[in-house]
Amino acid sequence: MRIRSSRAFAVLVCLAVAACGRGSATPPPPPPPDVVKPTPRPVPSPTEARVQLGQKLFANLCALCHGPDGRGYVADNAPSLVSESFLASASDAFLRTGIVEGRPGTAMGAYGRARGGPLSDGDVDAVIAFLRAGKPEPMPAAATATAGDATRGKATYTSTCKECHGDPAARGKAPYLANPVFLASASDAFLRHAIVNGRADTEMKPFGATLDAQAIDDVIAYVRTWAPEPAAPVSSQPPPVAAGKVVLNPDGKAPNFTLKEDRFVAAADVKAALDQKRRLIIVDARTPADWQRGHIPGAISAPYYDLALLDVVPDDGTWVLAYCACPHHASGIVVDELRKRGFEHTAVIDEGINFWHNQGYPMEGADVDAGH
Numbered sequence: 233m234r235i236r237s238s239r240a241f242a243v244l245v246c247l248a249v250a251a252c253g254r255g256s257a258t259p260p261p262p263p264p265p266d267v268v269k270p271t272p273r274p275v276p277s278p279t280e281a282r283v284q285l286g287q288k289l290f291a292n293l294c295a296l297c298h299g300p301d302g303r304g305y306v307a308d309n310a311p312s313l314v315s316e317s318f319l320a321s322a323s324d325a326f327l328r329t330g331i332v333e334g335r336p337g338t339a340m341g342a343y344g345r346a347r348g349g350p351l352s353d354g355d356v357d358a359v360i361a362f363l364r365a366g367k368p369e370p371m372p373a374a375a376t377a378t379a380g381d382a383t384r385g386k387a388t389y390t391s392t393c394k395e396c397h398g399d400p401a402a403r404g405k406a407p408y409l410a411n412p413v414f415l416a417s418a419s420d421a422f423l424r425h426a427i428v429n430g431r432a433d434t435e436m437k438p439f440g441a442t443l444d445a446q447a448i449d450d451v452i453a454y455v456r457t458w459a460p461e462p463a464a465p466v467s468s469q470p471p472p473v474a475a476g477k478v479v480l481n482p483d484g485k486a487p488n489f490t491l492k493e494d495r496f497v498a499a500a501d502v503k504a505a506l507d508q509k510r511r512l513i514i515v516d517a518r519t520p521a522d523w524q525r526g527h528i529p530g531a532i533s534a535p536y537y538d539l540a541l542l543d544v545v546p547d548d549g550t551w552v553l554a555y556c557a558c559p560h561h562a563s564g565i566v567v568d569e570l571r572k573r574g575f576e577h578t579a580v581i582d583e584g585i586n587f588w589h590n591q592g593y594p595m596e597g598a599d600v601d602a603g604h
């Protein structure tokens with residue numbers, strides 16, 4: 233199953249590449265001897281082909297949250313990836329780490345092959361090339377050390393930043409600065425650039441005029457004190473699809489769900505159905521690394537971009553519930569696919585997995601306590 237679907241993905245990538253190469257067509261037969269060789273046609277720029285591949289991958293995998301052009305805020309407050317302030321300060325390494333590792337505990341999954349995701353190193357480079365196309369080059373990293381005072385920084389952070397960014401005790405809506413992957417990959421210069429310049433066209437205003445250099449260093453020193461435990465490593469192998477173990481409580485009665493808008497089931501109703509040992513199927517629509525770190529017990533992994541994995545789900549009237557973190561978009565793709573295939577009883581778990589986890593409902597996985 234897995235082999236077949238990754239092959240499908242490879243075909244998709246090949247199609248994208250082939251589409252980019254179109255125009256150079258089949259190579260002409262070798263010229264007969266003594267005939268002057270025609271001037272070779274210009275080879276399509278590799279950069280352009282890479283940008284087009286990146287755009288295609290972005291459309292399939294990222295647009296549901298970050299929008300087709302990367303401006304963000306389509307789902308779960310996914311930030312803009314194309315503001316000048318962001319791209320000027322984010323190194324390729326910072327972008328690569330974010331894409332390959334994700335941001336555990338947020339809706340941002342791990343997309344690198346090394347984490348069981350769909351993107352090869354070359355694919356990640358292509359996505360970065362797409363995001364950077366037509367934008368200024370990133371600035372060289374400034375190596376200035378920060379000499380801030382974390383105690384003063386805490387006071388400033390609490391009065392000025394916390395309402396949006398939250399803190400390790402409570403997440404906010406804006407990017408989670410206490411995230412281990414973020415703190416390990418964001419340099420002080422990157423943090424300072426965001427604070428001083430803000431991010432045009434987003435809620436992140438520039439603080440360069442209201443906070444002096446020392447106050448900004450103090451805030452950075454405070455943010456650095458969080459340096460949380462790194463998330464548990466996850467394997468590069470996608471979770472096995474347990475064909476015999478898809479249906480939970482196979483001998484149980486069907487649950488009686490009331491759907492909101494003919495589509496959404498409340499997490500509390502799902503929890504109650506599990507407690508009553510009702511027969512159902514739960515699909516985790518996030519990336520495999522998120523599944524490995526923590527999922528609803530018994531949920532199978534079928535990421536929104538790998539719908540062939542749904543072939544193991546029996547079409548026998550059993551309720552099939554999908555969830556993600558965003559909390560509707562990736563799970564919505566799975567439910568739409570099942571409905572297209574004619575499944576009668578399908579729903580999105582309305583509040584998503586982060587709510588589920590915060591309620592203290594049961595979870596299983598390698599690292600269920602991390603990042604939430």
Ligand code: HEC
Pocket residue numbers: 304310311312313315318389392393394395396397406407409414422423426427431434435436437439451
């Ligand atoms: C009104 C809400 C709001 C406030 C107040 C705010 N931020 Fe932000 N911040 C945001 C948003 C939204 C983003 C993401 C913007 C984007 O799409 O790029 C952001 C981005 C950032 C980033 C970049 C994070 C990343 O992953 O790229 C840093 C660092 C940051 N803010 C620090 C701060 C600090 C420090 C303060 C207080 C001095 C602060 N912010 C105040 C909303 C806010």
Ligand code: HEC
Pocket residue numbers: 290293294295296297298307308309310311312313318327330331335338339340341343359406407408409411414558561562
């Ligand atoms: C399910 C929604 C979702 C999808 C799909 C998604 N992202 Fe994200 N992404 C997010 C969220 C939410 C964040 C911010 C997380 C945080 O730090 O709080 C984020 C953060 C990022 C960041 C870090 C940005 C910063 O300001 O620090 C990068 C880079 C990124 N995503 C790239 C991608 C790429 C490339 C893809 C596709 C391969 C993708 N994302 C798919 C939701 C998503």
